[in-house]
Amino acid sequence: MTKQSHAFQAEVAQLLHLVTHSLYSNKEIFLRELISNASDACDKLRFEALADTSLYGEQPELRVRIAFDKAARTLTVTDTGIGMSQDEAVAHLGTIAKSGTREFMARLSGDQKADAQLIGQFGVGFYSGFIVADRITVESRRAGLPPEQGVRWTSDGSGAFEVEAITRAERGTSVTLHLREDALEYADGWRIKELINKYSDHIALPIQMEGEQWEEGKEEGQPGQMVKTGEWETVNQATALWTRPKKDISDEQYTQFYEQIAHDWQPPLAWTHNRVEGATEYTQLLYLPSHAPFDLWDREKKAGVKLYVRRVFIMDEAEQLLPRYLRFVKGVIDSADLPLNVSRELLQESRDVRAIREGNTRRVLGLLEDLAKAPAAATPAPTADDAAVTDVQDKNEAQAGDKYATFWREFGAVLKEGLGEDAGNRERIARLLRYASTTSDRASVTLDDYKARMKEGQKAIYYITADSLAAAKGSPQLELFKKKGIEVLLMTDRVDEWSLSFLREFDGTPLQSVAKGAVDLGDLQDAAEKKAAEEAAEAVKPLIEHLKEALKDSVEDVRVTTRLVDSPACLVVKDAGMSLQLERLMRQAGQAVPATKPVLEINPEHPLVKKLEGNPHFDDLAHILFDQALLAEGGLPQDPAAYVRRVNALLA
Incomplete structure (x- = not known):
């Protein structure tokens, strides 16, 4: 031709x-x-x-x-x-x-x-x-x-x-x-x-x-250069670790491979390696890192596993193969076939992609469940070296081998996003959650643990959200619960308010914020307590009306409460209302917040409340009472200067 x-x-x-x-x-x-x-x-x-x-x-x-x-x-x-x-x-x-x-x-x-x-x-x-x-x-x-x-x-x-x-x-x-x-x-x-x-x-x-090989210049001053040797050298591994049987791969080899693909020089917490067969065939090798990257909360940062098709690298961050709330997972997916667009860089949504994503999600959640079930070793006594450790508790956790505690400290807040993003696995995710509570400062209390410790007659899982553990523990809303010995979960992650809007109940028991609605402990309050509360509310009706008038621009309602023991007042919202914590978070994020007013609850037995009626400084005292309740639950007075003037006037 x-x-x-x-x-x-x-x-x-x-x-x-x-x-x-x-x-x-x-x-x-x-x-x-x-x-x-x-x-x-x-x-x-x-x-x-x-x-x-x-x-x-x-x-x-x-x-x-x-x-x-x-x-x-x-x-x-x-x-x-x-x-x-x-x-x-x-x-x-x-x-x-x-x-x-x-x-x-x-x-x-x-x-x-x-x-x-x-x-x-x-x-x-x-x-x-x-x-x-x-x-x-x-x-x-x-x-x-x-x-x-x-x-x-x-x-x-x-x-x-x-x-x-x-x-x-x-x-x-x-x-x-x-x-x-x-x-x-x-x-x-x-x-x-x-x-x-x-x-x-x-x-x-x-x-x-x-x-x-490098060859020096033949004459003085002449530059050297790379010259070919004439011998052919193999420059690739010519084998994929994830395609080998698990029994032939050592823990050290798994760890070395993780360090290579994740660019992380700290060993992973755990991994799972499986060959999935059926309508969609693929191999998965997925790792849980031992620490969070600095850009974990960067929503613009792409995150995902490496995708191979028949051992040919396709893309670094295949986001479609794992849900967003598992973005911390590293690893490799090698598919026998996937529908790709012509550039082979962007996955097309398909039945196969969904099947792989769901399979990966189940596998990661299963890995977390296994870690959570593994008993932690006994915490050893502190050594002299502990003096140089900022957080001895963290060191003891690592020494004890409690891998799930390490995972939760690093990635727990991210996993909580799954409550809203993954309805199909919501119950599994809920069982993986860990919180601090009024019985434990460590984030180690599960919802199952809480239910097992509920008092006879208790009908809800109680929780409170706050900016910090100290703010949560010091909230006035907890006073009655402490007095009654009722455990309350302390939630301090920014994502908690959002995620709990998707978790209304756990294992048939409703979750109830102690900062929402009127307190109702049901059978945990005896008839005498309820009668005393009703009589107190009747006795201070004139005071309630006076407070409503003085604070009409700041509160939706004023009422007597039984939740307070040592504090004069606290702020709550109605059952279906937006919590004050969530309102603050939305404002900090630059989001529009609907105009709402909290409910002021007063303790009629507190000396300050008893001194209100007939006091010539009633309006100033009423505003101080409101602003102090706002401060106690983590907020700031709308007019800090006015609050300072009122307090100074009374002190003088």
């Missing part, structure tokens, strides 16, 4: 423009695509040779070699795979999304599909070479054809290509990129090795490069 010119199909010009300008987020991905195509060609030969071993000819080795010449501005990727005939070169290299692999897969049926699971189905990766090259030359010979039936394909990507017959001694394909002036970095051995290690390290074929 003499040299012939062919026009690309109509869409090629548009595609090439897309490829070179916007299809890929960075140029370097072209090498991933070419190596992936070379690997696919070798996989295809291996499969076809099952029926015809003569296809190997005198070249039994399957490999990929990469050569470069900076002076000539070329980069060549050569494989010993199935190769192409002249007709296949015209058809497959001149047509969009038709690499030959897709047609090959379509011809398979029955058990052959299982045997060919490693063969790729991507069609436009070859064209990514034009991102860095102004001309591409492909030389190929199909396995089983004689040397004189080789083919050379050439194009500058402008809309046409040329094909001619050549004599090619070796089976397989060589793709030579004639690099643009601004892409000469890809004719550098160190740069190419870096990209292979990043994108194709786990290709299950040897990827070889010609060795280089």
Whole structure:
């Protein structure tokens, strides 16, 4: 065949423009695509040779070699795979999304599909070479054809290509990129090795490069240079750790792999490694880090696991494969096939993607459940070294091996987001929650623990939210609960208010904020207490009306309460209202907050309240009472200067 010119199909010009300008987020991905195509060609030969071993000819080795010449501005990727005939070169290299692999897969049926699971189905990766090259030359010979039936394909990507017959001694394909002036970095051995290690390290074929060594200048003052040794060296691992049986992988190897993919030099807390089979087949190797990254709360930061398809690296942060509240998880997902868009950088939402995300979520939650069930070792006595430790409790936790306590300290607030984001797993997440309480300053109390300690006749799980543990413990709303010995959960994470709006009950028991609604302890208050409260409310009716008038611009209502023991007053909101804590958080975040007023509850037995009626400074005292109640629950007076003036006037 003499040299012939062919026009690309109509869409090629548009595609090439897309490829070179916007299809890929960075140029370097072209090498991933070419190596992936070379690997696919070798996989295809291996499969076809099952029926015809003569296809190997005198070249039994399957490999990929990469050569470069900076002076000539070329980069060549050569494989010993199935190769192409002249007709296949015209058809497959001149047509969009038709690499030959897709047609090959379509011809398979029955058990052959299982045997060919490693063969790729991507069609436009070859064209990514034009991102860095102004001309591409492909030389190929199909396995089983004689040397004189080789083919050379050439194009500058402008809309046409040329094909001619050549004599090619070796089976397989060589793709030579004639690099643009601004892409000469890809004719550098160190740069190419870096990209292979990043994108194709786990290709299950040897990827070889010609060795280089440093040669000093022959004459004094003459600069040295890197020269090729003539020996080919394998530069990839050629094996994927996650594809090996778990029994063949040591804990040390798992840890080393984590450090490599997470760029974290602290060992992980735990990991899970599984092969999932069924309608969607994939391998998962997922890790729980031992500490939170500095940008954990950066909502703009992408987070996710590494995605491979048949051991070919696709993307660093596959966010679609884990829910947002598990963004701290590191690891690898290797799928036999996933629907990707043409750039192979963005996952398309599909049944397979949803199945993998749900499977990963279940696996991570199961791993956390196992950690939570593991008993912590006894806390050892402090040593002399503890004097140098800022938080001895944290050190003791680490010494005790309580991995879940470590996880909760680092990532508990993030896991709480799952209450709102993952309704299907809400109950599982709820059982993983840990809180401090009025019986424990450590965030170690589970909802199951709380229920097991509930008093007879107690009908709710009580909790309070605050900015800090000290503020929560000192809240006036807790006074009656402390007096009655009723445990209250102390919640101090900013996410608590939001997340609990999705957790109305746990295991059939409602959750009740002690700062919402009128206190009603039901059977935990005897008849005498209830009668005394009713009589007190009746006795101070005039005072209540007077306070309502004085504070009409600040409160929605004033009422007598039984929740206070030592404090004169406190602020609460109605059952369905927005808590004062959530209102503050929304304002701090710059969110619009609906105009609401709290309810002022007073303790009629407190001396300050008893002195209010008939006092000539009633209005000032009423406002001080309100502002002090606001301060006690973590807020600030609307007019701090006025509050100071009122207090100073009384002190004087």
